[in-house]
Amino acid sequence: MAQTPTQTPAGSAADAKPKQAAGLAGVVALDSGISFIDGAKGELLYRGYEISDLAKNTDFEEVAYLLWNGDLPSQSELNELQSQLRAERALHPDLLDHLRHHTPENTNPMAALRTAVSMLAHYDEEADDMSREANVRKAVRLTAKMPTIVAAFDRIRKGKEPVAPSGEGSAAADFLYMLNGEKPGPSAEAIMDAALVLHAEHGLNASTFAARVIGATLSDMYSAITGAIGALKGPLHGGxxxxxxxxxxxxxxxxxxxxxxxxxxxxxxxxxxxxxxxxxxxxxxxxxxxxxxxxxxxxxxxxxxxxxxxxxxxxxxxxxxxxxxxxxxxxxxxxxxLGIETDLYTPIFALSRITGWTAHLLEQWEDNRLIRPRAGYNGPKGLTVTPLAER
Structure with a gap:
């Protein structure tokens, strides 16, 4: 039977003495088994695996499976995931029409991606199904479709026809193919794939936290990812x-x-x-x-x-x-x-980080609690209202 996210009731204000830290620096907001960072040692683990080991010995699809499921896939499990991802790369014609006719060519690529990802919910019958099984399928769809969105947007704004996904190969290879209209060489594919692995996950950063805050309200995955993209757009994060x-x-x-x-x-x-x-x-x-x-x-x-x-x-x-x-x-x-336009760098970050974002949402919904920090008040008190005619 499908399991839906639970909502653990928030405690009272007296649960613990509030603590304050600028930018929440050093504050542990929640526990997570997805990644571990030791900033002093320069160490990063995904689900217990060193990032250098993963970058050298796995591909992006294996890392996606690892982040979503907690273990690296067997060959049959990897084959199945690759098949699912390839089957989900195509975009709904209405979304392509929006990119062609309703997105100005000077639109910030992250704004175009943010809007298109929000639109994906319109064409997903499972958009509001909060079972884990449905949310995993949505994670696959988002991971498959976001490269297609970015490549289509870039070609359309240059007056070129979008290149349909090939339906074969890796996410890295098909993205470069859709972007440039020709299949990449082995070196370009390998470097693109490794870059996706390196950007896939990084703890409770601003965009991931934004996604979890939205997800903690029991809003849907598309809403949470749209919010994450908005956070990543900022130059102090993904830009x-x-x-x-x-x-x-x-x-x-x-x-x-x-x-x-x-x-x-x-x-x-x-x-x-x-x-x-x-x-x-x-x-x-x-x-x-x-x-x-x-x-x-x-x-x-x-x-x-x-x-x-x-x-x-x-x-x-x-x-x-x-x-x-x-x-x-x-x-x-x-x-x-690699010949990629500079303003596409942050969208490429998002194409990778979607795996980490969705992994965090799946984890959040396993034992959900509304995320509700407090703000320290530094405004005035004791004011009284002066009648409108005397102001």
Whole structure:
């Protein structure tokens, strides 16, 4: 029998003495078995597996199964999931019509994705079915369709016809195929797949927390994911790698010395995007993996400029401020060398993180409790109303 999410009653205000921390820094809001982060050691685990092990020895579909189910799949389980994902990649004609005729070409890609994901609920008969089985199927549909949405949007805004999903191959390969109109080479597919693995999950970050807050009200999965996309759109979260590439391009265009450029930014107290992290004090382990990928891709393309510039900036900021690079810092150059438009970097982040978001929703609904923190009041008290005519 299908199980539906339960709602554990919220406790009284006297359950515990309220604690306050700016930005909820260091506050443990809930327990989760999905990922573990040790910021001091630069350690990241998905369901107990080191991220470097997963990036080297699994693909994105295996990681999706792991996040949703708690274990890596057998070959037959993987085959079944791959079949389900391939079968769900196509979009409803009405959604494509919306992208063609009702989405301005200058629309922010994350705004286009946010709207399209919300629209997916209109064409899903299980949208409001809150059983785990239905929610897993929705997680599969979202993971399958989001790459199609992003690729279709990008081609339409360029005056090109969307490329239908091939119905075969990996999520990484089919995304690049739908985006560029030609099948990617083995190296591009492998790098894209590894990037999806690296971005799939990262604890209770802003977008994941937003999804769980929405999910905790027992709203549907599409509503929660739409909210998560809205949170990821912000430059302090998912938009950082766009700013990294814009910085690198600006340095190159001006012919500037990279360290002088960064010193000028620091003197104006500007944030160097892609550097520093709310959780990691050590180097983000995902940045290390992406840096190695960037080196391989740079050598393949015969262009080491972006890697060398990035290395210089990373070391300079580390020496000057003691801050390490995060995952966004090297992903920017990786995507650039793959020929991907800079404003698509954050949507690609979302194509991966959908697996983590949906895993957290499934976990939230296993033993649901409304998430309701308190705000410390710092406004006035004791005011009285002056009659309207005397104000």
């Amino acid at each position: 950082a790698n766009i700013k990294v590439m814009e910085m690198l391009l600006d340095i190159d265009e001006k012919g500037a010395n990279a360290t002088d450029y960064i010193d000028d930014m620091l003197s104006r107290k500007e944030k160097v995007m892609g550097i520093g992290h709310r959780v990691y004090t050590a180097l983000d382990p995902r940045a290390t993996i992406l840096r190695d990928m960037l080196e391989d891709l740079s050598d393949e393309k015969g262009d080491r400029k972006w890697m060398e510039m990035s290395d210089t900036i990373r070391q300079h900021v580390l020496d000057a401020k003691g801050l390490n690079a995060n995952v966004d810092f090297y992903s920017a150059s990786v995507y650039y060398l």
